[in-house]
Amino acid sequence: GYFGDFGGQFIPELLMPPLIELEEAMERILPSEEFKTRFANMLKENVGRPSTITYCPNMSKELGVELWLKREDLNHSGAHKINNTLGQGLLAKMMGKEVLLAETGAGMHGVATTVAAAMLGMKAVIYMGATDVVRQAPNVNRMRLMGAEIVAVESGTKTLKDAINEALRRWLADQENTHYCFGTAAGPHPFPKLVREFQQIISKEARQQFMDRNDGDLPDVVVACVGGGSNAIGMFHNFVPDESVKIVGVEAAGTGEPGCHDSAPLDHGTDGILHGMKTKLLQTKEGQILPSHSVAPGLDYPGVGPEHAHLQDIGRAEYVTVNDAQAINAFKMLSQREGIIPALESSHAVAYAIEHKEELQGKSVLVCLSGRGDKDLGILDEIL
Numbered sequence: 001g002y003f004g005d006f007g008g009q010f011i012p013e014l015l016m017p018p019l020i021e022l023e024e025a026m027e028r029i030l031p032s033e034e035f036k037t038r039f040a041n042m043l044k045e046n047v048g049r050p051s052t053i054t055y056c057p058n059m060s061k062e063l064g065v066e067l068w069l070k071r072e073d074l075n076h077s078g079a080h081k082i083n084n085t086l087g088q089g090l091l092a093k094m095m096g097k098e099v100l101l102a103e104t105g106a107g108m109h110g111v112a113t114t115v116a117a118a119m120l121g122m123k124a125v126i127y128m129g130a131t132d133v134v135r136q137a138p139n140v141n142r143m144r145l146m147g148a149e150i151v152a153v154e155s156g157t158k159t160l161k162d163a164i165n166e167a168l169r170r171w172l173a174d175q176e177n178t179h180y181c182f183g184t185a186a187g188p189h190p191f192p193k194l195v196r197e198f199q200q201i202i203s204k205e206a207r208q209q210f211m212d213r214n215d216g217d218l219p220d221v222v223v224a225c226v227g228g229g230s231n232a233i234g235m236f237h238n239f240v241p242d243e244s245v246k247i248v249g250v251e252a253a254g255t256g257e258p259g260c261h262d263s264a265p266l267d268h269g270t271d272g273i274l275h276g277m278k279t280k281l282l283q284t285k286e287g288q289i290l291p292s293h294s295v296a297p298g299l300d301y302p303g304v305g306p307e308h309a310h311l312q313d314i315g316r317a318e319y320v321t322v323n324d325a326q327a328i329n330a331f332k333m334l335s336q337r338e339g340i341i342p343a344l345e346s347s348h349a350v351a352y353a354i355e356h357k358e359e360l361q362g363k364s365v366l367v368c369l370s371g372r373g374d375k376d377l378g379i380l381d382e383i384l
């Protein structure tokens with residue numbers, strides 16, 4: 001369960017039984033014809049896959065960069081999260097579970113878990129920091145409408161980190177008929193591997209689609225924003241063997257002021273343990289987790305999936321930061337130039353092509369548009 005020096009299962013002994021059961025079920029169920037057929041059909045019929053790639057003629061002309069987007073925002077429920085929740089939901093159903101438990105910050109993972117539960121005739125229980133319940137009210141309303149039980153978490157900083165801790169406790173209490181549908185490519189083994197398994201469809205499709213549209217050429221650069229790391233690892237995985245393709249992950253620098261709280265553990269974090277994994281973390285030298293910040297709730301996380309720490313360690317992927325203002329600028333530019341409203345999280349990846357345009361002149365840049373921005377329209381009065 002390691003990616004180089006990172007990963008593992010650093011959790012209380014008590015939590016091992018459900019993880020062992022999950023790993024056994026992965027090995028038994030995922031290769032089965034029944035799972036593969038049902039999953040492929042649901043991705044096609046219920047999610048609307050394959051998601052297309054879109055060339056951006058106006059942004060490309062203005063930047064001098066050939067900008068392409070992988071449209072995970074067009075999936076049913078509005079983000080890449082559904083790839084993972086449908087995969088884990090079907091796996092859990094075939095394990096005989098009845099309840100899907102999830103944590104959420106931006107709410108997109110909570111919505112995607114609720115959608116999967118509804119489609120599969122299961123119950124959804126969503127843990128959400130009390131701060132995020134307010135910040136992402138549209139998603140809370142969607143979850144309630146689709147029948148989810150929402151648990152507002154009042155402990156700690158009342159954001160994602162605390163929701164994960166409370167959800168893990170609940171899983172421990174109800175492990176018999178409950179599956180913890182982890183929302184990102186982090187957490188204890190086997191979650192980083194399981195989430196990558198379901199998200200790598202992003203690059204499996206995008207690689208072929210790009211080559212079909214570019215006389216067999218690969219993109220020069222592939223970019224994705226990094227919160228816990230699931231859309232990014234999905235976007236990177238099938239390009240890792242292609243040495244000509246530069247791989248870039250974009251973390252959130254928050255306000256960008258010196259000493260401010262951000263969400264960039266790969267940029268300046270240190271090795272540590274959080275949520276059952278050894279990875280890069282924003283923490284004090286005593287190991288206290290620092291509060292994170294980003295205008296994008298989905299990137300507001302002080303840790304990162306272990307495979308990203310490994311890809312950085314071996315130099316296969318480069319990780320840069322984009323601050324709130326740069327992300328909001330990209331949010332506005334893509335909306336105005338191409339009529340596509342991106343999620344604030346995905347705006348960080350688009351901002352990379354804008355902020356690094358000098359070094360990208362004439363290059364093809366394929367950006368994972370992880371979600372749509374309907375949930376973020378509340379910030380309009382700040383930016384328009």
Ligand SMILES: Cc1ncc(COP(=O)(O)O)c(/C=N/[C@H](C(=O)O)[C@@H](O)C(C)C)c1O
Binds near residue numbers: 108109297343372
């Ligand atoms: C549209 C969109 N894009 C990117 C992200 C970052 O999550 P990763 O792809 O797992 O790094 C997110 C993360 N959203 C989670 C959520 O909706 O609950 C997030 O807040 C946590 C699960 C990490 C997102 O909603």
